[in-house]
Amino acid sequence: MKITTTLVTAATLCLAVLASPLAAQDATPGAGFYNALKGKKIGFVPIAMGFNETQAWRTAMERQAAALGYEIIVRDPNWSIEAGIQAINSLIDEKPDILIIENIDNRSYNRMVQKSIAAGILTIQTQQRSEIASDAYMGPDWNEMGRNAVDGMVQLCGTDSGKNGKIAIIQGALTAPASLLQQAGIDEALKAHPEITVVSNQAADWDATKAYQIATTVLQQEPDLCGIVGFWDVADAGIASAVKEANLQGKVAVITSGSGARDSACDKIASGDFTFYTSYNTAGQGRDLNAIIRTLLQTMPAPGSKPFDLLSPLIRITKDTMTPSSCWTLDELAQIGG
Amino acid sequence: MTRTRSKLTQGRIVLAIAIIAFATFSLLVPGFLSAGNVSRLLQNVSILGILAMGMALSIIGRGIDLSMVASMAVSVAWMLAEMNAGASFAHAFGYALIFSIAVGLINGVLIAYVEIPPIFATLAMGTAIYGFGRVFLLASDVNYLPDSWAWLNTLATAAPLGIPVSVLCFGAVCGIGHLFLRRAREGRYIYMMGDNPQAARITGVPLRVMIVAQYVLTSLVALTAGLLMAALVATMNTRIVGSTYVYDIILVAVLGGISLSGGRGGAGSVIVGTLLIGILLNGMTMMNLGYTTQNVIKALILLAALIMDSLVNPRDEQTSQQGDI
Numbered sequence: 001m002k003i004t005t006t007l008v009t010a011a012t013l014c015l016a017v018l019a020s021p022l023a024a025q026d027a028t029p030g031a032g033f034y035n036a037l038k039g040k041k042i043g044f045v046p047i048a049m050g051f052n053e054t055q056a057w058r059t060a061m062e063r064q065a066a067a068l069g070y071e072i073i074v075r076d077p078n079w080s081i082e083a084g085i086q087a088i089n090s091l092i093d094e095k096p097d098i099l100i101i102e103n104i105d106n107r108s109y110n111r112m113v114q115k116s117i118a119a120g121i122l123t124i125q126t127q128q129r130s131e132i133a134s135d136a137y138m139g140p141d142w143n144e145m146g147r148n149a150v151d152g153m154v155q156l157c158g159t160d161s162g163k164n165g166k167i168a169i170i171q172g173a174l175t176a177p178a179s180l181l182q183q184a185g186i187d188e189a190l191k192a193h194p195e196i197t198v199v200s201n202q203a204a205d206w207d208a209t210k211a212y213q214i215a216t217t218v219l220q221q222e223p224d225l226c227g228i229v230g231f232w233d234v235a236d237a238g239i240a241s242a243v244k245e246a247n248l249q250g251k252v253a254v255i256t257s258g259s260g261a262r263d264s265a266c267d268k269i270a271s272g273d274f275t276f277y278t279s280y281n282t283a284g285q286g287r288d289l290n291a292i293i294r295t296l297l298q299t300m301p302a303p304g305s306k307p308f309d310l311l312s313p314l315i316r317i318t319k320d321t322m323t324p325s326s327c328w329t330l331d332e333l334a335q336i337g338g
Numbered sequence: 339m340t341r342t343r344s345k346l347t348q349g350r351i352v353l354a355i356a357i358i359a360f361a362t363f364s365l366l367v368p369g370f371l372s373a374g375n376v377s378r379l380l381q382n383v384s385i386l387g388i389l390a391m392g393m394a395l396s397i398i399g400r401g402i403d404l405s406m407v408a409s410m411a412v413s414v415a416w417m418l419a420e421m422n423a424g425a426s427f428a429h430a431f432g433y434a435l436i437f438s439i440a441v442g443l444i445n446g447v448l449i450a451y452v453e454i455p456p457i458f459a460t461l462a463m464g465t466a467i468y469g470f471g472r473v474f475l476l477a478s479d480v481n482y483l484p485d486s487w488a489w490l491n492t493l494a495t496a497a498p499l500g501i502p503v504s505v506l507c508f509g510a511v512c513g514i515g516h517l518f519l520r521r522a523r524e525g526r527y528i529y530m531m532g533d534n535p536q537a538a539r540i541t542g543v544p545l546r547v548m549i550v551a552q553y554v555l556t557s558l559v560a561l562t563a564g565l566l567m568a569a570l571v572a573t574m575n576t577r578i579v580g581s582t583y584v585y586d587i588i589l590v591a592v593l594g595g596i597s598l599s600g601g602r603g604g605a606g607s608v609i610v611g612t613l614l615i616g617i618l619l620n621g622m623t624m625m626n627l628g629y630t631t632q633n634v635i636k637a638l639i640l641l642a643a644l645i646m647d648s649l650v651n652p653r654d655e656q657t658s659q660q661g662d663i
Contacts, residue, residue, distance in 0.1 A: 048577070050472060050479035079580050174629055203629040207578070208571045213382040217623045220378045221369050234480050238571045245495035245570075263482050271485065 036298040040070040043091035044100045045084055049076040051234065052261040053127065053282050054102065055330055060286025060338030064293070081108045088112040092119050098296060100289070103128040105175045117304035122296045126289065128177040133307040136292045140280040140312045142178055145257055146185020148314060149229050150193065152255040152276035157226035159195045164226055168200040168218045170211050170239060172231045179203070182231055199225070204235055212238030219246045226253065233258030233265055233274070240273035249273075260315065266327035269317055280312040283328035283337060288312065290338045348647040349595035349607050355643055356614040363621035370624060377502055383616035384508035385563050385570075390590035390608045391515045392559030397591055398519070399528040399552045400535060400600030401456040405445060405464035406560045406587065408579045412471035413437040414564035415574045418481040427487070434561060441467055442557030446550030460553075468579045476576065483572040494569035504566055508612070511562060516605035528552060532600025590615055593643060614639075 044061070046054035058074060065072045075091060077083035081104055091099055092115060099121045103109050106128065113132040116123045123134035128142075157163045169186070172179040183201075190196055200218045204211035215228055219242060228243070230236030236256040243252050253275040258264060260279030268274045288310050317326050328337075364371040389406060396403045417434035421427070441463065448459040472479075483491060496503050519525040527548050530538035539545045568574045594611030596603030618639065622632045 048479065050476075050576075052478075052480075055478065079577060200623075200626050202623060202626070205629075207581070208573050208575055209385070209567060209578070212571045213619070214623055216378050216382060217375075217620055220372075220375045221624050234573075234575065237482070237573045241491065241495065241571045244491070264480070267482075267485070 033294075033298060034068065036300075037294065038069040040098070040297055041094070041096040042070060042072050042098045042100065042293065043094070043096040044072055044074045045077065045087045045091065046074070046102045047084075047104050048078045049074065050078075052259040052264060053285075056259065056261070056282040056328070056333055056337070057126070057286050057289055059330055059333045060283070061289055061293070063334070063338045064290045079104070084109065085112060088116065092116050092121065095119070096121060098122045098124060098293060100124045100126060101130075101134075102126045103130045103177070105173075106130055106177045106180070107175075120303055122301075122303050124289070124292055124296075126285075134304060135296060135301065135307060137307075137309045138285060138288050138292060138312070140314065142181030143185035143188070144311075144314060145178075145278055145280070146182040146187075147189045148278040148316065149182070149255055149257065150186055150189035150196070151316075152253070152278070153190075153196050153227060153229065154193055156253040156255070156276060157196060158193060161226075164224060165195045166197055166199050166222060166224060166226050167229060168215075168222065168225060168227075169198055169202070169229045170214050170231070170236070171201065171203040172206045172235065174203050176206075179231055186229070204230075204238070206232055206235045208235050208238035208241075210238070211235045212242050215239045215242035216245065219243065219248065219252065227275070228252060228254055230254065230256040232256070233268070233277070237264070237268065237273070240268060244273070260317070260327050262327040262329045265317065266322060269319055269322055272319070275318065277317040279315040279317055279326070281315050281328075283333055285312050286333065286338045346650045347595055348593075348643070349603070349610050351646045351650065352593055352595065352614055352643050353610045355639065356610065356617055359614065359617045359621065359639070363617065363624070367621055367624045370621060373500065375620070375624075377497070377500060377505065379616050379620040380505045380508070381502040382620060383612050384502075384504040385567050386586060386590055386615065387508045387608060387612035388511045388563040388566065389560060389587045390594075390612060391511050391605065392556045392563070393587050393591045394596050394603065394605070394608050395515065395519075395528065395559065396456070396552055396556045397588075397596050397598060398532045398600055398603060399549070400532040401449065401549065401552060402460065402588070402598070403445065403553060403556045403560075404457065404460040404584055405441065405467055406460075406556060407581075407584045408464040408467040408471075409438060409441040409557050410560035410564035410567075411574060411576045411579050412467050412475065413441070413561055414568045415481045415576050416471065416475045417565075418483060418568060418574055419476055421487055422481070422484050434565075438557045438561040439554055442554030443550060445557070446553035449553065450546035450549035464579065464584075468576065471576065479577050480573060480575045483568060488572075490569040491572045494566060504570060507562070507566055511559060512605040512609055515559075515608070519604050524548065524551065529601055532602070534601075586615075589640065593640060595647075614643075 061072050075087035077087050088101060099116050101109055103125055110130050110132050113123055113130050113134050117134055124136045124138060125134055127139040129137050153167050157165050157167060171183060199222050202214045204214055211230060219225060228239050230239050233256050240254050243249055243254055249272055255276040256274050257278035259282035265277055265279060269277055292310060369375060392406060393403060413434040416437060417430045420430035420433055445460055445463055448454050449456050494503055527543045530543055531545060531548060535545060590611040591608060592598060594607030596607045618636055
């Protein structure tokens with residue numbers, strides 16, 4: 001009896017000892033989560049700070065970093081590829097746990113992405129993808145953005161609308177995936193819509209003044225134009241100005257897309273400047289980035305071993321579908337973002 | 339100041355090319371010759387033209403202002419930011435005006451008194467202005483014209499008698515520039531400074547004060563162009579500072595016959611240069627030529643103009659100046 005009791009006691013003790021790590025984890029839920037994130041270092045090289053997308057990501061990421069005790073280091077190359085490469089190089093030397101790179105085009109940072117992975121740093125690419133896969137890509141599916149623009153064209157200028165289907169396209173920078181892939185998406189989707197004719201296709205280099213100039217010329221040349229498609233709301237403010245100036249607001253549709261920031265999107269949809277807007281919702285993207293950071297830091301895969309995409313869900317906004325929560329502001333993000 | 343020069347000045351060569359380009363587009367592109375398109379054509383380059391007039395002021399006086407675009411973008415963006423924060427128009431405009439004058443003064447003092455060559459002084463100032471603006475004045479690169487000030491947009495996009503307001507502004511700036519350069523004593527001083535600064539000084543031109551005044555004027559012209567730009571497209575994106583816009587401005591000025599070594603050209607040169615660029619941009623956009631193709635054609639025509647000038651007006655001991663580039 002005694003032996004049995006001793007054995008049972010010993011076995012219970014053994015089990016208790018063996019099970020103790022599990023029990024400890026249960027006792028303070030999330031300890032592993034907090035430990036995985038605390039004190040970590042995350043580098044971020046945007047195209048430039050100071051515009052809606054990058055400011056929103058930064059705000060969201062810094063809110064989470066402050067709450068969970070890790071650090072975000074931002075290096076701003078201000079639209080310069082050379083400065084961007086320097087910034088990435090210096091960050092790689094500082095060995096952050098994660099490096100987030102916003103590509104300026106599809107090639108320039110290829111070697112940098114490779115180098116970062118080779119240096120053992122988990123590497124995330126945002127918004128535009130380079131030709132090299134890394135641990136994660138967060139951003140829109142630009143082809144889908146193009147298909148959305150075509151849906152806008154068909155809805156506003158297609159057969160059912162009773163309009164003539166004449167469209168002008170004003171792209172961004174011709175080397176940017178955001179422009180290239182969006183145009184490819186448009187070309188593909190337009191095959192099913194012969195009633196839409198593209199009468200002009202120009203690049204405005206993401207610049208509002210250039211977009212304005214191209215739009216005024218095209219409106220002059222094609223007085224019966226049905227719609228103008230732009231690739232970025234910030235630049236397409238210029239298209240809206242040209243349409244307003246020609247007294248064609250309400251007659252010529254402005255189809256555009258972007259971050260869904262209140263000042264560049266909803267305000268302009270409400271005022272009639274933009275007719276059809278596709279938002280990749282940068283507020284949601286900030287949350288996505290934070291989710292990628294939390295996941296990678298807990299799972300710690302070997303850098304580059306398990307690449308995945310987190311494509312941004314798109315939101316279509318028109319005057320009729322717009323709600324108070326269709327857009328976001330930086331002040332809101334600072335309070336509730338991420 | 340009289341020189342032996344052929345009647346085919348660079349300005350006239352460029353004017354001839356502009357007329358040929360205009361005639362060619364009129365034949366090739368339907369709708370190019372319509373009154374509406376011609377006024378659009380002018381409108382699209384009027385901001386560039388105004389900036390080129392400002393640049394002309396500093397180049398004629400043997401200077402150059404590479405900080406012009408930064409000064410324009412930051413002062414106007416600051417104005418918009420203040421308006422968005424609820425400031426009155428006078429208040430916000432006052433800030434922009436003071437900023438713009440301050441930039442001109444600093445440029446002028448650096449060049450006239452500290453004696454830094456203008457190209458370096460203004461290059462550094464351009465970066466400094468942008469950095470200062472982004473760190474201390476502006477929360478964001480892109481600043482929008484607030485809805486309560488939409489009348490500015492309405493005003494800038496109006497076209498009394500069929501002539502767009504921006505073209506009228508361009509005309510006014512060139513007109514004032516012409517009167518100043520040709521009629522005012524200070525205007526003549528600028529030519530003298532450009533032709534031979536040391537000789538100008540000996541003959542009693544207050545050289546240093548004039549240099550400061552020259553850069554303040556250039557900065558004020560930049561502010562004018564910036565106001566028009568912001569009113570037209572209802573936004574000001576300070577990213578323009580990092581673009582090659584300043585070279586376009588210099589190109590327009592130099593193309594029309596304003597020599598980089600100073601003392602030559604005037605408002606007429608700016609108008610001619612602006613016209614040629616305007617005709618090329620408008621015609622090629624209407625022909626739906628691609629971005630790169632447009633750039634190549636533009637560059638080739640500009641080179642052609644420079645080559646013809648070099649052939650017709652070869653540089654020799656008589657036409658070259660002290661300090662010619």
